[in-house]
Amino acid sequence: MHAPGLNGTGSADERAGWIESWAGLIRRRWPAGLIVGAGLFMLTAMSVLFARPIYRAEARLRLGEPPPMSGVSPTASFFGLVRMGGDPFANDLEVLASRTLAENVIRDVSLNAKLQAPRGWHRDSIFTRFAADTTTRLAVFEIEWQPDGAIAIGMLAPRDSAMFTTRPAELVTFEGVTANFRPWRQGMPRTVRIRTTPLSLAVLENQPRFVSERSRRDANVVDLSFDDADPDLAPAVVQAVMRRFVELRTMIQQRESGETVDSLRVVAEATALELREAEQAMEDWQSETRLVQPDVQGEAFVERYSELAFQVEEASYELEAIIQIADRMDAASDSVLDWVLLLTHPRFLENETIGALLAQVATLEARRTELLARRAPTSTEVTLVDAQMRETDAKLRSLVHGYRDALARRLDILQEQTTRMDATLAATPAQAIELGRRQRAIRLLTEIILLTEQRLRQEELRQALTFSNVQVIDPPALRWKPIWPRRTVGLAVGLLISGAFSLLALVVADRADRTVRRAVQIEDATGAPILAVTVHGIGRAPALSEREVSALLRRGTHNGDAARVSIAAIGRDDRAEAVARALADGNGRVASGRDDDAQFHHHVVAIPPVDDFAAAAAADSGPVALVIRYGRTRRDELERSVRLLRAAGATIVGAIVVCDRERQRRSIWT
DSSP: OOOTTOSHHHHHHHHHHHHHHHHHHHHHHHHHHHHHHHHHHHHHHHHHHSSOOBEEEEEEEEEOOOOOOOOOSTTHHHHHHHTTTOOHHHHHHHHHTOHHHHHHHHHHHTTTEEEEOSTTOOHHHHEEEEEEOTTOOSEEEEEEEOTTSOEEEEEEESSOEEEEEEOTTSOEEETTEEEEEOOOOTTOOSEEEEEEOOHHHHHHHHGGGSEEEESOTTSOEEEEEEEESOTTHHHHHHHHHHHHHHHHHHHHHHHHHHHHHHHHHHHHHHHHHHHHHHHHHHHHHHHHHOOSOHHHHHHHHHHHHHHHHHHHHHHHHHHHHHHHHHHHHHHOSOHHHHHHGGGGSHHHHHOHHHHHHHHHHHHHHHHHHHHHHHSOTTSHHHHHHHHHHHHHHHHHHHHHHHHHHHHHHHHHHHHHHHHHHHHHHHHHHHHHHHHHHHHHHHHHHHHHHHHHHHHHHHHHHHHHSOOOOEEEEEEEEEOSSOSBOOHHHHHHHHHHHHHHHHHHHHHHHHHHOOBOOSHHHHHHHHSSOEEEEEEOOTTOOOOOOHHHHHHHHHHTOBTTBOOEEEEEEOSSOHHHHHHHHHHHHHTSEEEEOOTTOOOEEEEEEEEOSOSHHHHHHHHHHOOEEEEEETTTSBHHHHHHHHHHHHHHTOOEEEEEEEESSHHHHHHTTO
């Protein structure tokens, strides 16, 4: 199975119907389409043929990239990768589109003052000098060359007033415009106008005309163009754009670099001062703590501390041994045995003085023993020996107690040193951390000032470079012919537009027409067929054929009896009413033949246009045939008349269509 309209026959029928519908539309509405199309084409042709020529000046620049942004920080490469400063070429394009550039260009070429002169006359043919400053306002001036050679200048807007008169050789200034007029010559217009605008409005009007485009995506080349009716003004504008762009670009880069240099210089000075303060504080702190090289000093300190601990321990052991020896000496009864105990201590065993005294004690003890064998204990010799022994004993005891006291004092000193070293050792970690912190701060400040100095030197070098790295590839020049008007293309486009609007006018006119023009409209509104179509034009009376009259009368027959048929005109249309009366007068009594040759007379009666009373009369007269005028009877009037007749009880048997021309008789069935 195939979808409807997709097979060959259906498609051909659809195409034929579509073509027939458009052909009928063109036949019905061709005057409207012709008027609209011809009018649009004439307007297009006039605008193309009589338009002022527009000239385009073009130039091409190569924009070199500015000196690279300095930066030696660890993140400089990353920020350079992601282009935190933007694309240099895109930045240059934004400079070209800036308002500052537009204002400078407008001031240079006086675009805030416009000459209004006949075609072919421009600034250089009217003025020897023409300029406008920033004080212009919205106004219109008229310049008229008098027959005596004088030049009258007057204001037309915002108020109409005469201003002054000048001569061609004089330089005049009025309302922000400075001009020196040329003398009048043959063919030159007698009157021209100058239209001035405020600078802000001139920027708003002319800034979109400064066209700057990148020639290729991968090339740092920009194309500049400007369109104007003055062939001398267009290149001047492009030249001004180029000059002002270079100046503005250079100023921005120099200002940026100068501000960076000043900022870096301030940072460098502040960092240097901070570094000096940190170094002085470090020196004072090291002088106070005497911590210079923690590694070397720590190693020596630990070695000394270990040695001191050994000395303390040794002195403690020695002192304890001396105390024990002294106590045992004090408790011994025999002095010789007392001092023999001293020999058990290594210090005393090595001491020659102690050894000599001990030898003397032993000698004296032997001498006393020998004397006691021969002498009495009270003898002089024994007494002398005892005195010597007591003296030697006192010396030995003094030496032992002195050594003990000296050893105790030495131990106290060693312990005191140990206490101080313990305190120093306890403070060493904090001092080492503080030293590391201060060294780190100095190192960071040193690195910062190093980076700042490097950046400062780079920015100074950048500031000294030439920033006007813009190369002119193509200087400003006009195209070899005006870009507008393009007659062939313009006329072709105008023809296409007029054709499209002609078709649109056909459709709109057909949609807007509310009159009856097709058979289907009549049959839908009346519910009855078209019985006859007659032509009632100038010098032509309405007439029905025998077949049409027979069909009309047969539609009015009731059960084989004669009946009256009413012909009613629709709307207040004189021609439709006249046709109805003419048909009634001409066919009032018409006999129609039957198979049995019986003759029946049918009466045809004409009634006025349908209204409430006519509808009631038509209902009493019998079936009604409606007279409709092609292209004049409105559909709403036809529908209203049908409603009135049906409401009155009348029977509508059909319609008679009245045409003004013969071709309308054919188009009613399309």
